[in-house]
Amino acid sequence: MGRQPCCDKLGVKRGPWTAEEDRKLISFILSNGHCCWRAVPKLAGLLRCGKSCRLRWTNYLRPDLKRGLLTDAEEQVVIDLHAKLGNRWSKIAAKLPGRTDNEIKNHWNTHIKKKLIKMGIDPVTHEPLDRKTSNSPATTSQSVVTADSTKSDEATKQQSPQSDAVGDVLADGSSPTESSATNTTVSTGGSISSSHDQDPLVKWLLEVDPPTGDEPWLNFTGSVEVDGEFSSIAAGPELPWDGATDWLLDYQDFGLGDLGLVDGYMINSSNGAN
DNA sequence: AATGCATCCAACCGCTCCGAT
DNA sequence: TATCGGAGCGGTTGGATGCAT
Secondary structure (H helix, E strand, C coil), X not given: CCCCCCCCCCCCCCCCCCHHHHHHHHHHHHHHCCCCCCCHHHHHCCCCCHHHHHHHHHXXXXXXXXXXXXXXXXXXXXXXXXXXXXXXXXXXXXXXXXXXXXXXXXXXXXXXHHHHHHCCECCCCCCECHHXXXXXXXXXXXXXXXXXXXXXXXXXXXXCCCHHHHHHHCCCCCCCCCCCCCCCEECCCCCECCCCCCCHHHHHHHHCCCCCCCCHHHCCCCCCCCCCCCCCCCCCCCCCCCHHHHHHHHHHHHCHHHHCHHHHHHHHHHCCCC
């Protein structure tokens, strides 16, 4: 039967987003939410497909996004969850407030993967690499995969897990189990010995609901004009947008608080995210 | 200073999942 | 139950940037 493409290829703009497009998308979503991504570009006056709009919003424009490299604690959570969940980036991202699946995926592929390989850990199985080629007793020394240990070449150095730090990055700021989050250890036998199957942390992570999509800014219905101007939306000093959206900073004087946006944003950003 | 290589990351593509009919 | 369509996910790509020579 064949499916319709998510958008017409003809007349749909692709490639990097311009500041003007960002402006339109933010303006539209802040004032209307995103009931249906397919309809968003049309309603927002964008020559993009809905998919592209969703991606741009979720990966870059969302007000509650953190920017910058993952912290050691966040990295450790990623390693830990990856050991249990595999490449389910969205699930992992759901446990790291302000981080996107794309960001985590990129970070994994560019940083963590290499670190683990360098340490002799298979990034896929989280088992020692040389265990695959032989059962050499060379792996007798226990290696503990922690963010700290991955930071240097001292792979064999034993580090104490930073469970507190990990707890800090969890979705609601709570610390389900103070101990297990960073205990992904590769034991003598090469198997993951973090007891993930029974690990209360992992259990908790898998049970806790991810963000519901009911974030305040999604339902924001302030009187934002979508008339080509963006005068009502302002970026406070704590907003995470980087240089690509520096234009937002030009509107600081208007104040998000007037629109009720700051409250929504601050709630989100302070919800264990920092 | 110029060039080539390596790395990073935003964005796209195609697939799967899931709700509606 | 089968089909359709939209949303979301994970893999991949390619341009931009940084670094080494």
